[in-house]
Amino acid sequence: MWVVRAGKDGEREEFSRNNGLIAPGMDNVPDLTDLHDPKSILEGVVRQNPEYKKATAQNFASQANALRNRIKLGDHILLPLKTDRELILVGTRSGDYFFREDEPDSEKRHRLPVTWDGVIARKDLLPDLLASINGSQTIFEVKRNSALERLESVLDGELDPGDPDESTAVDYAELYAPASQDWVNFHAQLANALRPYASDRQALLTKLHEVAEKSERPQLFRYLFQWKDQGTDVRGTDIDPFTIFGAMNRGITFDARIAARRGFKEVFDLEAPVPEDFAGIPVLNNMRSRFESAGDSPESGFYDRMWNLFVAALNYSHAPETNRDVFIEAFDAATQSRRPWMFTMGLYWVRPETFLNLDSVNRRFLTSDEVILPEGVSPSTPPDGQTYLQLNDAVQEWLEDSALEPPTLPTLSMAAFRYANMEESTEPAEPSPDPSPDPANDTPIKEPAAEKKYSTASIVEDGSFYSKPVLDEMLSSLRDKKNLILQGPPGTGKSWLSRRLAKALTGDESTIMSMQFHPSTSYEDFIQGWRPAGQNSLELTNGPFLEAIEAAASQDDSKYVIIIDEINRGNPAQVFGEMLTLLEADKRSPENAMSLLYSTNPADTVFIPDNLFVIGTMNLSDRSLAMVDMAFRRRFAFYNLEPQLNDAWLEHCTTLGRDRDTMLEIRRRIESVNEMIAGYATLGDQFVVGHSYVTPVKNLKDPSPQATWDWFRKIVRTELIPLLQEYWLDDQIALEQATSVLTAANPLAETDPEELTDQP
Known part of the structure; x- marks a missing residue:
């Protein structure tokens, strides 16, 4: 299914409709008749428009290639009308592309034969499908939201059945609801x-x-x-x-x-x-x-x-x-x-x-x-x-x-x-951190109807599977120690939980900064270093940690938190430098201030204020990471996070439309595999599979056992089997044993287990 537009303001809509074709314009694209592949089309666009930047030329060439080669006979073509914005013209491609050199209007020379089957009203499409056919490109394919099947239902006079795939089940009524903008x-x-x-x-x-x-x-x-x-x-x-x-x-x-x-x-x-x-x-x-x-x-x-x-x-x-x-x-x-x-x-x-x-x-x-x-x-x-x-x-x-x-x-x-x-x-899994955090970026602030303090109880309400007493202890350690590390296997919600603990401490997301360490993170990146400042010049630039110190020092009535994902992926002792000493809770005062490595004036000293807290996360299963040294470890409170396939997890899954008995079977299998991982000589507890892998993030409209099992099969095929292949790269027998636990037929739903055994 394709969307093809006939002019920004619908200039060629009537011409296309009356002549059984679509004329998308594109007078900056040469005759495509003898251009049979993307490379030759791109070369033609560049020849005709030598002033175009590479991205611009590729954009037009990609759309031209769709018109010439990718739209197949019988494919649906949608023309969202600009002359009547309530309607969408619907047709099918019925012939081969052709070019009319003798057409005086250059915008009508590129043509594709179309049999126009009729029109549908925009209001007959649910918001997600309507959103998927709206774009500022002249030509693009519509693939998501089960669009083709749903369009055909509407053409048959039926109601738009909606998208059965829970992965795209955004609440569009809420997303597009009107709001005051006075x-x-x-x-x-x-x-x-x-x-x-x-x-x-x-x-x-x-x-x-x-x-x-x-x-x-x-x-x-x-x-x-x-x-x-x-x-x-x-x-x-x-x-x-x-x-x-x-x-x-x-x-x-x-x-x-x-x-x-x-x-x-x-x-x-x-x-x-x-x-x-x-x-x-x-x-x-x-x-x-x-x-x-x-x-x-x-x-x-x-x-x-x-x-x-x-x-x-x-x-x-x-x-x-x-x-x-x-x-x-x-x-x-x-x-x-x-x-x-x-x-x-x-x-x-x-x-x-x-x-x-x-x-x-x-x-x-x-x-x-x-x-x-x-x-x-x-x-x-x-x-x-x-x-x-x-x-x-x-x-x-x-x-x-x-x-x-x-x-x-x-x-x-x-x-x-x-x-x-x-x-x-709806996201309990660990989010992917921004590889290049920008402290100038904003953080969205939810505006509650009434002031409500965020707390560890709020974390439980948000979908934490750790109990409130455990969360209270973590928060207490953070307040006392000033520095906290959450460590554990992949998929145990370290990043998710760190953000919410920070919010429970501060009550204000705008005083929370997040970043990630990587092997090349240095003192100069994190604390202070020289940066290019124009031609042949350098300037001493503060890193995010010094910016956090200055912000916290200027507002001593607020609590500030800096979250460092994968803190052991860099070399913490080297990255923190002299700040490692100042991190200690009993050294958060002007009396313990120190000069920085690049300080040009010994009188300019720095200390970490009492209202700045540090939360780090550590993934111990990554064999490429070295253990942090004892000096660094002594300054942090450490909490080990483990898979939480408990009753709270089960309740969360069933609330999001998963079948309860099927989730119990899934839990049994994950726990069995985790026992194998924990007992394997070169692996251990730090390599087990976390609960986030099998925690749904959005609602599943079909609550049947079969639908829940299909959801699990996809996770096994695309996430868990690749993980196990990495674990048991040199032990095919152990890999097959663990894989067979996950891919065995489900006694609660009729499925084809062979689909799971195909290597991704």
Whole structure:
């Protein structure tokens, strides 16, 4: 099943429908008649468009190859109509591609014969299927959500039966539910009010002191006027507009966010009411509340570049085509040698209906199956100004046909926020950590209806299979020792639990930073080191641990946590350096401060504040890892996590639609295999299979024993057998014995066990 569009605004829809074909445009693609493979098509696109970047050429070549070679006779073709947005034209390919050189309209030369069978209403498709056919590409294949079978049911006059595959069972009613976004006008009016101060920031600083006073919470604004830069106290003589917006969009309480906005409204005489719904608004991590980097000063030109970007953004929102080049230049100047994610957040704050926010939550959603963007257009790589606007345009185009109402960027951000929370709330397995953590990224904050303190009881409610007394003991050790290690076999929920223990300690996700060690992680990466700062120059740059220290020291009334996944994958003693001494709970004071390795002034000393905690995770089954030394071990409390295939686990599985008796059989088999692993001479307890492997993350619509068994068979085939093959690489007999336990026929469901014995 394919989606083929007939122009951005449906220019060729009537022509295609009346002539029994689809004319997708693509006048930048040559005649494909004699081009029979992807390579020759790509070469043709490049010849015709030598100015194209590689990704752009590949994008158009990929779609051209689909038109020429991949769409087969009889394949379904969907044309979501732009001239009547409630309908989707449906047909089948009925002939061979051809090219009309003599056609005066170059957009009608590429043609594919189609028998149009009729139309279906968008409202007849459930949101997940509708989402899967919305994309900003001209041509793309629809594979997921059992789309083909469901479309054929709708064509037969039946209701959309939904997707039986639990792995795609996102709650679309919740994902696409409307939400209040009355904050948009407030933000836009505040941006307009700040604009006149672009050339008079001293007057603006005076105004901000008034805002702090009027808010009746001046401590919220203290960091705007005084902060630390590499351990030195700095008094602000300048301010950038995005840091000002950050004062009300940080990890602060609901009441504090309202108070901050109340101060801005009164001092700047804004007409818009103070919003009281902040769900979906990106927030800064409190560990990086200012937009400066180390060494930025008025003399460096940083503040001028920020204001140039701010003014260019406001002008662009008013007249995009006229101000596009100026905005690109300002964006590139402001983000040079910096990761741009935080700056896109600031642009979204000041003009939320114009600029795409590329915080971690939005990037995660935009790279999910819910969003279909052109090939080569991705938010995964930090963009320059031109790439950012291209991505912005592609997302805006996707929004036009999406299931989001209204189709705006704030609605998209709301959906991304919900999507992240859905995945988090249903994911007990260890998440894959970001290989390149960015402390400037925000952390999504759920806005509860009423203030409710997160606790170890909350961890149990979230799906922990460890009892509350055990969790209480872990949290108590963390409070006393300041440093905690969770160690255990793969799949025992170490990363999942570490995040929730941190939240139970802090009560505020915005004061939690996560990262991962790897074999090449160094002191310079983690603590402090010299970094390129332009042509032929270096600057001393703080790593994430020093940033966490500075953030914790500046807000001593809050608790901060840094989570380090796979802490023993690096060399902890080498990575921490002199900080290893300062980690001890009884050395968290100025009296024990030490100079750093790269310190240029012996008087600049550092200590780890009492309100900064460290949680690490360790996977002991990885044979490539060395044991940590005793000096490091002495500074941490250690807890061993074991597989928890207990009654709490069983209850969780049945709540998510798994058959109880089948889950008992699955538990028996996993425990049998774990006994074999634990008793094997070169393995042991640290290699057993954790409960996360067989813990469902989403609801299974079919609660039958057969459906549960099919779910387990897939896990065995794709996850457990590969793991056992790695364990018993040189012992085929032991491998076959363990595999046979997992693949034996299920007495509770009729299955074909031979399917499991095929090597993946």
